[in-house]
Amino acid sequence: MNPLWAAIDAHFEGLHPKDEAMSAALEANARAGLPAIDVAPNQARFLHILARSVQARAILEIGTLGGYSTIALARALPALGRLVTLELKAEHAAVARANLERAGVLERVEIVVGPAVETLAGLAGPFDFVFIDADKANYPAYFAHAVRLARPGALIVLDNVVREGRVIDPDSTDPNVPGTRAVHEALAQEPRVTWTTLQTVGVKKHDGFTIALVD
Numbered sequence: 001m002n003p004l005w006a007a008i009d010a011h012f013e014g015l016h017p018k019d020e021a022m023s024a025a026l027e028a029n030a031r032a033g034l035p036a037i038d039v040a041p042n043q044a045r046f047l048h049i050l051a052r053s054v055q056a057r058a059i060l061e062i063g064t065l066g067g068y069s070t071i072a073l074a075r076a077l078p079a080l081g082r083l084v085t086l087e088l089k090a091e092h093a094a095v096a097r098a099n100l101e102r103a104g105v106l107e108r109v110e111i112v113v114g115p116a117v118e119t120l121a122g123l124a125g126p127f128d129f130v131f132i133d134a135d136k137a138n139y140p141a142y143f144a145h146a147v148r149l150a151r152p153g154a155l156i157v158l159d160n161v162v163r164e165g166r167v168i169d170p171d172s173t174d175p176n177v178p179g180t181r182a183v184h185e186a187l188a189q190e191p192r193v194t195w196t197t198l199q200t201v202g203v204k205k206h207d208g209f210t211i212a213l214v215d
């Protein structure tokens, strides 16, 4: 990783007051042996801002891990808002539950453990904001469900779509690339969304978000 990217992230991060609950969540994740594949602090804030800007009252997250992004999104909700987050691994969900409780947002959040494709089949909307951040092979299925479950005006955000540029290589050996490429072909064919992809650099290296507005 280019050290300048991390230094710039640290520069702007240093202008914010320390967020005890978010820091404690990362520490708890590390203690529990979870992989450090949460969004970066600035990305969590970005998601929070997006969710608030659409005045989200119902948020769907696919890929909980330790609930780091979940906390940021749950904080964007009004008092009676709800967030449903889907996680394959019970051990990740247990860490997330403790992190969400410490952050004071657990009562707004439902963590559903199991393969997200199966959970989504039984889920009813509408949702105002969907964050897709789980196994890339299922991104096309997640996106199809997100469009089905989203209200007009909702935002769908997909994480890790650039993968240090590997996304543009159809012969990439990265097993995450085919799903990432396929979901963008689905986005391109979906008349109900207006979408764009933004590359990002920083402590999470070179990656990117795709943001789709449901028409």
Ligand SMILES: C[S@@+](CC[C@H](N)C(=O)[O-])C[C@H]1O[C@@H](n2cnc3c(N)ncnc32)[C@H](O)[C@@H]1O
Pocket: 037, 038, 039, 062, 063, 064, 065, 066, 067, 068, 069, 070, 086, 087, 088, 089, 092, 114, 115, 116, 117, 133, 134, 135, 138
């Ligand atoms: C990148 S992490 C999520 C990070 C989290 N959104 C954050 O920023 O704090 C991806 C998570 O998706 C989960 N996951 C992987 N495959 C899944 C599946 N088929 N169904 C549900 N969750 C899955 C993984 O166990 C992992 O916890």
